[in-house]
Amino acid sequence: MIRRLALLLLAPLLMAQSTPILVPDISARRIDIQYSFTGAQLLLFGAIVFPRGRVPDRPADIVVVLKGPVQPIMVREKQRIAGIWTNADSNRFRSAPGYYAVASSRPISELVDERTAAIYELGLQNLQLSPGGGAQPDKERRFESGLLDLRRRQRLYVEDPKGVEISENVLYRARIFIPSQVPVGTYTAETFLIERGKVIAAATKEIQVGKSGFERLVAQSARRHAFLYGLAAVGLSLFLGWAAAAAFRRRGA
Numbered sequence: 001m002i003r004r005l006a007l008l009l010l011a012p013l014l015m016a017q018s019t020p021i022l023v024p025d026i027s028a029r030r031i032d033i034q035y036s037f038t039g040a041q042l043l044l045f046g047a048i049v050f051p052r053g054r055v056p057d058r059p060a061d062i063v064v065v066l067k068g069p070v071q072p073i074m075v076r077e078k079q080r081i082a083g084i085w086t087n088a089d090s091n092r093f094r095s096a097p098g099y100y101a102v103a104s105s106r107p108i109s110e111l112v113d114e115r116t117a118a119i120y121e122l123g124l125q126n127l128q129l130s131p132g133g134g135a136q137p138d139k140e141r142r143f144e145s146g147l148l149d150l151r152r153r154q155r156l157y158v159e160d161p162k163g164v165e166i167s168e169n170v171l172y173r174a175r176i177f178i179p180s181q182v183p184v185g186t187y188t189a190e191t192f193l194i195e196r197g198k199v200i201a202a203a204t205k206e207i208q209v210g211k212s213g214f215e216r217l218v219a220q221s222a223r224r225h226a227f228l229y230g231l232a233a234v235g236l237s238l239f240l241g242w243a244a245a246a247a248f249r250r251r252g253a
Contacts, residue, residue, distance in 0.1 A: 068099030069185030091143035098183035103163025
């Protein structure tokens with residue numbers, strides 16, 4: 001019944017198709033971050049349209065990738081020297097995504113080979129982070145591993161090998177959690193249809209993540225009036241420090 005309904009709704013797309021196509025959608029085109037924002041559940045869903053409406057007997061495989069804005073980042077390594085933790089070394093990455101989540105119907109290693117996974121950046125180990133600074137390969141690998149581990153623990157990098165559900169070999173859906181500390185900007189939701197180790201169809205949707213309310217006002221003020229914003233921040237810090245000192249003096253008295 002589900003398959004018949006999907007084919008009926010997508011009938012205009014079935015004409016003269018030689019290869020499958022994807023018709024993706026998302027549950028929200030924009031996510032607003034407010035002071036009370038604790039995260040959001042995003043549903044990525046859609047349909048697979050096969051040539052002439054003939055759904056193959058073999059099961060389809062889908063990989064969904066949600067990627068946040070790319071940004072440079074400096075990763076610092078701390079070491080304990082003379083009993084004190086201090087920055088001992090660092091490495092810069094020119095294009096690390098601020099957020100990355102991948103969900104698939106099966107583990108990616110079972111769907112494609114390493115070359116294909118690297119081309120489409122499928123999986124955390126295949127992210128193109130573009131390290132800068134000319135460091136030695138072993139150092140770059142060490143810092144890359146550290147960056148991936150850090151962002152996993154922050155829930156900013158997520159991999160779910162069974163996160164895509166497929167119904168009747170036509171409809172698919174994946175739920176991805178957006179944590180509260182995600183960066184603002186334009187996110188891309190990429191969907192890949194994989195068959196016999198090859199990507200045979202792909203589609204992309206965009207999602208806007210931005211601040212609203214008081215948070216948006218503060219962010220706009222910091223961007224448009226950087227000097228005045230800096231003075232206000234310093235003044236507020238001095239006032240809070242003075243207020244805390246005064247409170248301690250009253251308690252001591």
